[in-house]
Amino acid sequence: MQTIWKRLNDASPSKLRGLVGVDSRIEQINKLLSTVPSDVRTIGIWGMGGIGKTTIAGAFYDSFSSQYEGHHFLQNIRQESEKGRLNDLRDELLSKLLEEQNLRVGTPHIPTFIRDRLCQKKVLLVLDDVNDVRQFQHLIEVPLIGAGSVVVVTSRDKQVLKNVGDEIYEVEELNYREALQLFSMNAFKETEPQKGYMELSITAINYAKGNPLALRVLGSFLFSRERQFWESQLNEIGSFPELNISDLLRIGFDTLRDNNTKSIFLDIACFFRGHQVDFVKRILDGCGFKTDIGFRVLIDRCLIKISDDKVEMHDLLQEMALDVVRKESLDELGRQSRLWSPKDVYQVLTNNLVRFIYPKVFHFLCNAIWLY
Amino acid sequence: MDVSKIRTEKVEGMFLDVSEKREIELTSTAFARMYKLRLLKIYNSAAGDKCTVHLPSGLESLSHELRYLHWDGYPLTSLPCNFRPQNLVELNLSSSKVEKLWREDQVF
Numbered sequence: 001m002q003t004i005w006k007r008l009n010d011a012s013p014s015k016l017r018g019l020v021g022v023d024s025r026i027e028q029i030n031k032l033l034s035t036v037p038s039d040v041r042t043i044g045i046w047g048m049g050g051i052g053k054t055t056i057a058g059a060f061y062d063s064f065s066s067q068y069e070g071h072h073f074l075q076n077i078r079q080e081s082e083k084g085r086l087n088d089l090r091d092e093l094l095s096k097l098l099e100e101q102n103l104r105v106g107t108p109h110i111p112t113f114i115r116d117r118l119c120q121k122k123v124l125l126v127l128d129d130v131n132d133v134r135q136f137q138h139l140i141e142v143p144l145i146g147a148g149s150v151v152v153v154t155s156r157d158k159q160v161l162k163n164v165g166d167e168i169y170e171v172e173e174l175n176y177r178e179a180l181q182l183f184s185m186n187a188f189k190e191t192e193p194q195k196g197y198m199e200l201s202i203t204a205i206n207y208a209k210g211n212p213l214a215l216r217v218l219g220s221f222l223f224s225r226e227r228q229f230w231e232s233q234l235n236e237i238g239s240f241p242e243l244n245i246s247d248l249l250r251i252g253f254d255t256l257r258d259n260n261t262k263s264i265f266l267d268i269a270c271f272f273r274g275h276q277v278d279f280v281k282r283i284l285d286g287c288g289f290k291t292d293i294g295f296r297v298l299i300d301r302c303l304i305k306i307s308d309d310k311v312e313m314h315d316l317l318q319e320m321a322l323d324v325v326r327k328e329s330l331d332e333l334g335r336q337s338r339l340w341s342p343k344d345v346y347q348v349l350t351n352n353l354v355r356f357i358y359p360k361v362f363h364f365l366c367n368a369i370w371l372y
Numbered sequence: 373m374d375v376s377k378i379r380t381e382k383v384e385g386m387f388l389d390v391s392e393k394r395e396i397e398l399t400s401t402a403f404a405r406m407y408k409l410r411l412l413k414i415y416n417s418a419a420g421d422k423c424t425v426h427l428p429s430g431l432e433s434l435s436h437e438l439r440y441l442h443w444d445g446y447p448l449t450s451l452p453c454n455f456r457p458q459n460l461v462e463l464n465l466s467s468s469k470v471e472k473l474w475r476e477d478q479v480f
Contacts, residue, residue, distance in 0.1 A: 271413070282462065348386075
């Protein structure tokens with residue numbers, strides 16, 4: 001019974017709703033996979049930020065995971081790795097694949113009894129956002145998993161994928177038809193533009209250059225706005241000398257109508273990405289922000305999303321937000337509203353007369369010089 | 373740079389991951405001029421709650437605007453005596469030396 005439930009859950013088509021152009025891309029991945037002769041096949045998904053690598057990998061996983069004896073989707077590997085959490089990720093992965101709760105390995109090498117069990121299992125594994133070959137090597141040893149297994153790796157770095165993958169699938173931009181559909185779904189909540197808006201919609205999708213994230217952000221900020229607003233905003237975008245994706249995302253932020261929502265967005269980007277929704281809302285409520293409405297607007301505008309009760313946002317949107325904060329003051333860090341990088345915080349605290357305690361060797365050298 | 377001129381009044385949020393440094397020492401006035409500080413977290417992402425921030429001369433003040441105070445291994449036995457915690461929504465001082473959060477005679 002449990003297995004049936006599990007399968008039903010895994011195959012839930014609701015996860016696939018609202019995706020455009022994903023089916024054909026999954027088909028291409030399958031085609032590439034079929035050309036790989038080895039027992040365990042590794043395929044890389046490569047493309048620029050916002051192009052939909054994670055979405056495609058997720059849809060692939062949702063579609064096929066039930067055909068494998070074990071499966072897992074490991075998210076945000078780059079970020080977790082920066083936090084020094086690679087060992088935890090590997091434990092999580094092994095626990096899921098072997099269906100054992102809270103498996104703790106604790107050693108650099110995977111013990112023999114786990115290896116013996118793993119190599120008999122046919123698994124589907126997605127490693128999302130890998131930016132260093134060592135992350136891949138730490139998490140999984142390909143000869144270790146059973147015949148028929150598939151490993152999908154997404155990365156912005158093609159070189160990483162060349163080193164770990166049998167084949168690389170390069171995610172293409174959405175074509176004209178797909179872009180128009182995705183844009184319309186966000187700008188009109190319909191699959192095509194409303195009457196009289198075709199020309200403006202085409203202008204908009206030309207700016208987004210087939211990038212799904214940009215299409216969603218652009219579409220949702222124009223949603224239910226009057227024609228004049230569309231015209232003036234699109235004119236303004238058109239006046240950018242070299243329009244790139246981050247400029248479009250920035251417009252999504254700039255056009256938020258109140259400072260309440262802007263502050264919530266910046267706080268999440270700087271401090272609370274990946275934290276539990278309840279926790280974040282409680283703190284921001286305490287700061288006097290109207291979080292219910294703020295969160296709703298940010299979700300509607302495709303600037304944040306809630307997944308597994310956690311507040312998430314796209315890397316490019318976070319980069320845009322951090323840039324907004326950095327530009328509050330370029331010359332004086334203390335004039336910035338939020339500080340998150342250790343270097344900047346140290347500097348601000350140093351200016352408040354902070355002193356670092358040097359390691360013992362330094363003390364020894366100082367003493368040695370003093371003696372001379 | 374003339375350190376006395378550094379202004380920090382604008383800082384509303386500050387998260388410090390100390391994993392890159394072994395130990396740091398702060399003066400008692402480190403947070404004195406951050407009047408608007410509402411989010412403060414000091415933690416070590418690489419070693420759980422092991423945090424080595426020293427405050428050899430104590431801590432004079434913390435912003436009254438603080439809503440979120442998370443300080444792993446807070447090195448003192450109490451919070452600054454003039455600190456008014458009425459705005460706090462979340463206080464996390466794991467592995468700290470705190471014995472008493474604030475003095476009994478403290479008026480909020």
